[in-house]
Amino acid sequence: MARRKRLKLSPPKEGVTVSDSATINKRQVVRGTELTIRDIKGRFKFLYHTKTELPDGSFSEHIDVIGGYRGVVLHRTFRPEQVKTVHRNKKMRLHPASWRGDNALPKT
Numbered sequence: 001m002a003r004r005k006r007l008k009l010s011p012p013k014e015g016v017t018v019s020d021s022a023t024i025n026k027r028q029v030v031r032g033t034e035l036t037i038r039d040i041k042g043r044f045k046f047l048y049h050t051k052t053e054l055p056d057g058s059f060s061e062h063i064d065v066i067g068g069y070r071g072v073v074l075h076r077t078f079r080p081e082q083v084k085t086v087h088r089n090k091k092m093r094l095h096p097a098s099w100r101g102d103n104a105l106p107k108t
Contacts, residue, residue: 015053022049022063027086034087035065037078042069043087044076 012018020031029035033046044067052060061080068074 012050017051019049019051020047022046022080024063024080024083025086029063029086034067035083036085036087037065037076037082038084040076040082042072043067044074049080 022029024035029046029049031046031048035044035046037044044065047064047066050062050064052062054060062077063080063083064075064077066073066075
């Protein structure tokens with residue numbers, strides 16, 4: 001079996017703020033919290049929240065998640081408004097190699 005290499009993530013660019021927690025649907029979300037996205041099949045685990053300052057002074061927000069449906073693991077980016085449910089119970093089962101909680105957040 002081949003060894004997996006750890007990702008070397010670059011630091012965020014100027015004007016970009018990355019955090020491992022966010023408030024979505026009036027609930028505090030931390031790394032590993034399970035979410036359901038509107039019109040997307042499956043469950044996803046929250047990785048990190050990105051806030052980018054635009055040239056006009058406004059902000060653009062995105063969340064990065066990992067997960068999907070049975071047999072498929074996806075790394076996706078969504079807007080916080082697309083989150084349908086913030087789950088309390090952890091029912092999703094991902095292979096340990098696909099969920100690297102220690103390697104999910106870019107170092108600042």
